[in-house]
Amino acid sequence: MITGALRFQRYAPPLIVFFAVIVLWEVLVDLLNIQRFLLPAPSVILEAFFRTFSTIMSSAAYTIRSAVIGFLIGAGTGILVALATARWTTIREGLMPFAIALNSVPIIAFAPIMNNWFGSTNPMSKIMIVAIITFFPMMINMVRGLTLVEPAKLELMHSYATAPFEVLTKVRIPNSLPYLFNALKVCSTLALIGAIVGEYFGGPRESLGVYILQEAQLFRFDNAWAAIIISALLGIAFYLIILAAERVAIPWHVSVEKR
């Protein structure tokens, strides 16, 4: 049971840091007379946020939609490919070094190609770059989760003459869940980065990447910062959703308990 005191111990320090930073930021901007183009004060950013609320929200909606759809396609395909390769050792051993190599490719470099293929205002161009960027970490982690099973467990299943499909559902898939959620966390961040980088190379006016860039170029830094903070919050929210799903799905996992 988490008691009140424990909960306080867990949440108080980061909250104190948060408020300290906000206050310090506000005071320092005022005291040191930091110019607005360098760093606007939190109060100015908040004001800009309310002023441009509808534009920021519709831009955020566009970006988050491409990020989520691309994420679902990329992560989904990654899981399917991993499940398929978990059975055939030869394919996997050939595929894995290749996938790891491709994973170290800066996929964002493909963003302009996607824009040229699908058209920069077509959401498909962002969805595809997100799908590619999320595919590899998901597949690699999932293959690891499906294969790094304690040999003793596999031997036990073997001695019970369990069918391969049941070994998959009863041993390999449960074993892979912590890896799956780790990959989902990595992919949630990558998805937003991918969508925004895609927008950088050209996108509709109402998208976070284009909006931030435009506002910064027009020296409307308070607006740009409001959008930056929204994109940061989106990233955090995306991550927290997966964290919550992890707690529901695998409450037994050690790293969940320790957090």
Added chain:
Amino acid sequence: MDIALSPVRSARRVAPALAVILIILTLVVAWELIKLMFNLDKRTLPHLWEIAEAFGQPSRRNGPPLISVLIEAALYTLRGALLGFFIGAALGFVLGTLFAHLPLLERSLVPYVVASQTVPILAIAPMVVIWLRGSWWSVPVIAAYLTFFPVTINTLRGMRSPDPRAVELMGSYAASTWQTLWKLRFPSALPAIFTALKIAATASVVGAIIAELPSGVQQGLGGAILNFNQYYITGPERLWAAIFMAALVGILLFVAVSAIERIVLRNIVRGA
């Protein structure tokens, strides 16, 4: 024992290599087949040999061949990425070690370390560029921002990984915190740290390329990608060539870190 195992071992080493070559061949064939089947024009998907040819041709009239332009750009980007990688790795190592020893600091700051990575970096990149007055330093800074995270988290995990009994044993020998750190925690954290360094290697290249986009740095791969993107209609193969070069840099840095990992970890195992 070693000799008896060696044929098996070399066979296991050759099979994946063969498979990789097979996969590359399959991809090459698939590329050309897709091009043929869907009748894609040069703008959508150039022939692979057109891209290969583009490397040899000058990128500008009377300029040097594209390959030397791209190698120069790659080296330029690699310099920013490497510097960012080292700064980020050092910062990550120090932070991870501090967090492992000071739980209050861990509780107060680790949520923000995690949050820092959920922030889409390209969104802040223009601001970093402004802060650093558009100097080249925004490249290593952004690369470092992407690399410090995995190193911090894995250092923290790795430093906590030794068996509690081993830590107690060190304590019972009256080993100082410092000695326990270097003789026990650091060696047992190394595998986790190297895992992070491999992720960081890739991230540093991504960071360097992203940083070059809004900073107006022209000499690197990010600049090359932006530039050739503008001339995509007249010369798509040059953009493809730049992308292949970026891929090569990412893979090379990853392979380099993996090689160092193998050497270091082997020596640690031998030493133990």
